[in-house]
Each structure stands twice: as structure tokens, then as C-alpha cells.
Amino acid sequence: MVLMPKAKLGTKSQRRSGSSATSKSTVRRAVAGTATVNKSAARRPPQSLALTVGKTSQALPVLHGTLSVIISARNEEETLLRLLKQVARLKPTEIIVVLNGCRDSSFERARLSRQAIVVHCPDSAGHDVGRAIGAKLSRGDILLFLDGDMVIPAPQLASFAAAVDSGVDVALNDLDSLLPPFGFSDDVIRSKLFLNFVLGRSDLGVSSMTAVPHALSRHALESIGYRELMVPPKAQAISILNKLRVEKTRLVNVIKHNRLRPANTGVGNPVEQLIVGDHAEALLTVLSQRVTSNFLHAESLQEQRRQLALWRNGL
Amino acid sequence: MSLKPKRTSARRTGRRVSPIRRTRRSSRPVRPTAALPAANHSEPYVSVIIPAMNEARTIARVIAGARGVHSRCEVIVVVNGSADNTAEVALSSGARVILFEQPLGHDAGRSIGAEAAKGEILLFTDGDLVIPASQLRPFVTAVSRGADIALNNYSGPVRKRVPHPVVLAKYSLNILLGRSDLNGCSMTAVPHAMSRKALEVLGSALLSRPPLAHARAVMDGLRIETVHKVPVGKLNAVRRKAGSYDPLQQVIIEDHLEAVSLLLQRQGDRAGFSDGSRRREMVR
Numbered sequence: 001m002v003l004m005p006k007a008k009l010g011t012k013s014q015r016r017s018g019s020s021a022t023s024k025s026t027v028r029r030a031v032a033g034t035a036t037v038n039k040s041a042a043r044r045p046p047q048s049l050a051l052t053v054g055k056t057s058q059a060l061p062v063l064h065g066t067l068s069v070i071i072s073a074r075n076e077e078e079t080l081l082r083l084l085k086q087v088a089r090l091k092p093t094e095i096i097v098v099l100n101g102c103r104d105s106s107f108e109r110a111r112l113s114r115q116a117i118v119v120h121c122p123d124s125a126g127h128d129v130g131r132a133i134g135a136k137l138s139r140g141d142i143l144l145f146l147d148g149d150m151v152i153p154a155p156q157l158a159s160f161a162a163a164v165d166s167g168v169d170v171a172l173n174d175l176d177s178l179l180p181p182f183g184f185s186d187d188v189i190r191s192k193l194f195l196n197f198v199l200g201r202s203d204l205g206v207s208s209m210t211a212v213p214h215a216l217s218r219h220a221l222e223s224i225g226y227r228e229l230m231v232p233p234k235a236q237a238i239s240i241l242n243k244l245r246v247e248k249t250r251l252v253n254v255i256k257h258n259r260l261r262p263a264n265t266g267v268g269n270p271v272e273q274l275i276v277g278d279h280a281e282a283l284l285t286v287l288s289q290r291v292t293s294n295f296l297h298a299e300s301l302q303e304q305r306r307q308l309a310l311w312r313n314g315l
Numbered sequence: 316m317s318l319k320p321k322r323t324s325a326r327r328t329g330r331r332v333s334p335i336r337r338t339r340r341s342s343r344p345v346r347p348t349a350a351l352p353a354a355n356h357s358e359p360y361v362s363v364i365i366p367a368m369n370e371a372r373t374i375a376r377v378i379a380g381a382r383g384v385h386s387r388c389e390v391i392v393v394v395n396g397s398a399d400n401t402a403e404v405a406l407s408s409g410a411r412v413i414l415f416e417q418p419l420g421h422d423a424g425r426s427i428g429a430e431a432a433k434g435e436i437l438l439f440t441d442g443d444l445v446i447p448a449s450q451l452r453p454f455v456t457a458v459s460r461g462a463d464i465a466l467n468n469y470s471g472p473v474r475k476r477v478p479h480p481v482v483l484a485k486y487s488l489n490i491l492l493g494r495s496d497l498n499g500c501s502m503t504a505v506p507h508a509m510s511r512k513a514l515e516v517l518g519s520a521l522l523s524r525p526p527l528a529h530a531r532a533v534m535d536g537l538r539i540e541t542v543h544k545v546p547v548g549k550l551n552a553v554r555r556k557a558g559s560y561d562p563l564q565q566v567i568i569e570d571h572l573e574a575v576s577l578l579l580q581r582q583g584d585r586a587g588f589s590d591g592s593r594r595r596e597m598v599r
Binding site for chain 2: 194
């Protein structure tokens with residue numbers, strides 16, 4: 001009886017097979033069986049009425065800035081084209097698809113999109129390196145980052161672009177409502193919570209640049225440096241240390257869409273290890289900034305502890 | 316089948332069924348402990364270290380529990396900054412008392428006690444936690460069977476989605492140390508026991524900053540085990556806080572962050588975790 005799945009936000013979950021037009025999405029959600037899904041549906045902020053009206057006539061928010069969509073993918077022939085269709089509805093200035101280590105027909109599928117700029121690295125580039133490559137090539141005012149393995153309806157994607165358009169620098173996916181009790185969570189969730197706490201941003205909960213979708217302003221990209229995007233938690237730490245506007249935007253349930261692979265399931269799996277290492281790098285960034293300002297000598301530390309003991313005992 | 320996740324917190328409502336009781340608020344008179352051998356052994360195997368600050372109400376029963384862990388046992392009470400008669404009560408219970416007029420500071424009593432200890436095994440507990448010997452013995456047994464450090468298998472309350480910052484820090488430190496199997500268990504919590512070898516590796520001074528000692532112990536390859544659960548969250552006295560701000564929390568968090576710094580210094584920027592197949596050179 002798995003009631004609260006030990007979900008790895010952004011890395012693992014059930015795969016949902018099949019997809020249908022967006023018009024059916026509300027119906028599908030209602031029938032979709034498990035308790036978690038119902039729960040998350042109930043907590044989901046009300047969507048704009050436009051969503052249920054029609055197939056393609058939905059009014060997506062008009063952006064003032066130009067939009068670059070950056071999609072990283074590795075062997076995602078199943079989903080890539082459908083995702084590109086949703087992305088096209090956002091009317092982006094450019095779409096950059098970064099493929100790495102693909103052994104299927106992802107490349108051919110990506111080329112079917114007339115607008116997409118396709119970067120094709122035959123060898124594996126490693127986790128999140130594609131984001132940095134895409135970001136370096138991009139020119140838009142708003143950068144929306146996606147993974148090729150999940151099809152997210154355009155209205156959901158639009159929220160992230162719209163948030164950046166209205167002044168947010170880093171617009172994150174808000175996965176807090178999907179969190180299990182802490183005792184049941186995994187190392188990835190715990191690392192994300194701790195990093196935000198150390199950064200003084202407990203309000204961000206588990207929100208992280210490790211998870212997609214998220215969007216950046218060009219200002220944020222320049223402040224962070226596109227190279228740092230390959231270690232997303234470090235990029236997040238730099239954003240907050242540089243006093244960028246980092247905010248949760250909305251929930252997109254990437255847990256249920258995420259592809260299940262041997263590398264991202266089970267305790268201590270390679271992806272989990274990689275993400276923990278990323279958080280170590282992020283913490284190093286935070287801690288090395290603190291050293292100069294917060295360093296306490298052993299003696300003053302001892303005195304502080306003495307005073308504390310006195311005070312707690314009401315003496 | 317209940318849909319609720321299993322209760323994991325030590326905090327409960329209603330009657331306490333545990334044999335361990337919080338006595339701080341009770342009005343029960345202090346019972347004499349004459350039945351036990353009220354003196355320290357001359358060649359102790361186990362040294363029990365009990366820092367105490369104004370614990371006259373509980374200290375006799377704390378010592379009585381401690382004395383029962385082994386037949387060759389010494390009890391060392393580090394009385395500091397006490398305005399009550401903690402020291403007198405401890406002395407009359409047969410403990411060795413190390414007395415300081417001024418408060419030593421949070422956890423500093425552990426270092427002082429460890430320096431004075433003569434035993435092969437050191438058991439650390441606290442002057443306000445009345446714990447019967449049966450609940451302390453597993454820690455001693457584990458060390459006598461080969462563990463270097465035997466921890467309380469207590470991680471704090473984890474029912475909420477986001478736990479108390481100190482709980483979060485303990486879990487996170489263990490994850491970064493590559494010991495997520497320890498959950499939130501740490502040398503920060505008492506009771507815990509250690510071998511003389513562990514004391515020599517860590518040095519008594521470091522014991523005043525338990526998260527740092529904990530990190531060092533893991534990095535230096537000491538054998539650390541979680542042994543037995545004593546739900547100290549229920550026992551801990553509720554102490555002063557400045558509104559929602561808790562200065563002790565601040566100190567404990569600082570110690571954890573320093574432990575993380577130490578780890579990153581010694582094991583590299585990624586704390587020894589793999590970078591997967593990342594080809595960083597692809598982006599300049």
C-alpha cells in the first residue's frame with residue numbers, strides 16, 4: 001500500500017501513457033485514479049477560464065518581451081513533437097532544442113518543427129549541460145527552460161513566461177503541494193529544502209531550478225552566468241545571493257509526467273547522487289560568501305554560548 | 316487501512332505510556348537512591364558524563380539511572396552556573412562532581428567531562444533527562460561490541476512537510492556526509508556513547524560542538540551506529556525563547572553550517588558526489 005509515493009521531485013514518477021488534446025485534459029484529470037493525483041488537482045490554483053473553452057482559440061497572455069524556449073532532450077522521440085506543438089502556441093521568438101546522446105529519432109522529430117533551432121550532440125553532454133548551451137545561444141528577453149520528456153499544455157507554460165514578463169527574474173515551478181511528510185521524503189527533496197533555508201528563503205519550500213519548467217529574465221541570465229546553469233542549485237544560490245527576484249509561480253505536476261528510468265529510481269540512484277552533489281556546490285557558494293562577514297573566533301564563540309546558557313535558564 | 320501516514324513524531328497528546336517521564340513539572344519528591352552502590356568504581360569501564368545546570372530536582376534520579384549501566388561505572392556530573400544545590404545532591408548520590416561557578420556554555424560540559432573520564436566507554440546524557448538504566452545500556456553494549464559511536468535513534472518530529480530547521484539541518488548534514496541512512500540522528504542528541512578510540516580521534520574540545528564532532532567522526536571513518544531510540548523530544552524541558560526567535564537554534568544551525576564547510580574543504584566542492592557524465596568543457 002503505497003499511499004504517499006516516495007517521489008523524487010523532478011526526477012522520478014509514474015509515466016503517463018498517451019495524451020489527448022488539451023480540451024480533454026479536465027476530463028482526464030477527473031478520472032485519473034490515484035489519491036495523490038486527486039489531491040494535487042484539488043490544490044491546484046484555478047486555471048483561467050480560457051483553458052476549457054476551445055482547442056486552439058485560447059487566449060494566452062500577450063508578452064511584452066521576446067521569448068526564447070530552450071528544450072533539453074535525450075531520446076525523447078515519443079514526446080518531443082507534441083511538446084513542440086504546445087510551445088509553438090506561445091508564439092516564441094525562438095525555440096532552441098538541445099539534443100544530446102540521442103540514439104532514437106529525436107533529431108528527425110525536432111527537425112519537423114520549422115521554427116526550432118536544433119543543436120545535436122551525438123555524445124552525452126551530461127545533466128543540464130544542454131540548458132547552458134541553449135541559454136548561451138538564446139537572444140530573447142525571457143528564457144523558458146523545458147525538458148523534452150514531458151508535454152506540458154501551453155497555458156501552464158505561459159504562466160512562467162508571463163511571470164518573468166511582469167518583473168520576476170527567476171520563476172520556479174511550485175511543487176510544495178505535492179510534498180510528502182518529511183519523514184517520507186527523499187534526499188533530493190531534503191537537499192532542496194535545506195538550500196532554500198540556508199539562503200534565507202524557506203518560503204520557496206522545495207522550489208528549485210533543478211525542476212522544470214522554470215523561466216529566467218535576461219537580466220538573471222547575465223547576473224548568474226549561463227555556464228552556471230549546468231548546476232541548477234548553484235545557479236539558484238547565485239540568483240538569491242545576487243538579490244534577484246526569485247519566486248514560485250505555479251504548480252506543474254512534473255512528478256507524474258517524468259519518465260521512469262533505471263538511473264532515477266530507487267534510493268541512492270545516480271541522479272539522486274548527482275543532485276546532492278549539485279547542492280553541495282550550491283552550499284559552498286553560499287558558505288564562502290559568509291566566511292568573511294560571519295566568522296567568529298573560538299573565544300567569542302565560547303562567550304556567546306556561555307551567555308546563551310545563562311539566558312535560557314533565566315539567570 | 317488508514318490513509319494517514321504513520322506517526323513519526325515523538326510529540327503526542329494524552330497520557331504518556333513511556334516509562335520515561337518528564338519530571339520538570341511534576342511535584343513528586345526526590346526519592347533517595349540508597350539501594351544502589353552510591354560510589355564510583357576505582358577502575359571504571361564506563362564513564363557517564365552528565366552536564367547539569369540547575370537540575371537539583373532531577374539530578375539524583377538521572378545519576379541513579381546512569382549508575383545502573385554497568386557494574387564498573389563512574390558518574391561524572393559537570394555542574395556549571397548553578398544557583399541551586401545540584402552539586403550537593405550529585406555528591407550525596409556518589410557522583411564525581413566538577414564544579415564551575417559560571418555557566419560553561421551550551422554543550423561545553425561534554426568536553427570537560429570527557430577530559431576527566433577514565434573509562435573505556437563514555438556515555439553522554441543530560442542533567443534534566445531522567446532515563447532508566449535499561450534505556451541507557453544499549454548504547455554501552457553497542458560500543459563494547461565494536462561500534463565507535465552509538466547514537467540515539469531519534470530524528471525529531473518529521474510528520475510535517477517542512478520540519479524544524481534543526482531537524483532539517485541534521486538530515487542534510489548526514490546526506491552530504493554520505494550517511495543518509497542515519498536520518499536525523501546525530502551526536503547533537505543525547506544519550507550517545509563513544510569508545511575511547513573515538514575520543515582520541517576527535518579530541519575532547521570538539522565535543523562542545525557536536526555537529527562538527529559528528530562530521531569529523533564520519534569523515535575519519537569511525538564506526539557510527541544508531542542503536543536505540545530514546546524519544547528525548549518528549550523529555551526536553553521547554554526553555555526560554557525570544558518570541559519565535561530561538562538563539563540556541565541559531566547556534567546549532569551555525570555549527571551545522573561549519574560542519575558542511577569542513578566537509579567541503581576536505582572532500583571537494585561536491586562533497587565527493589559524482590558529476591555524472593557532465594562535460595563541463597562544452598560550455599565556455
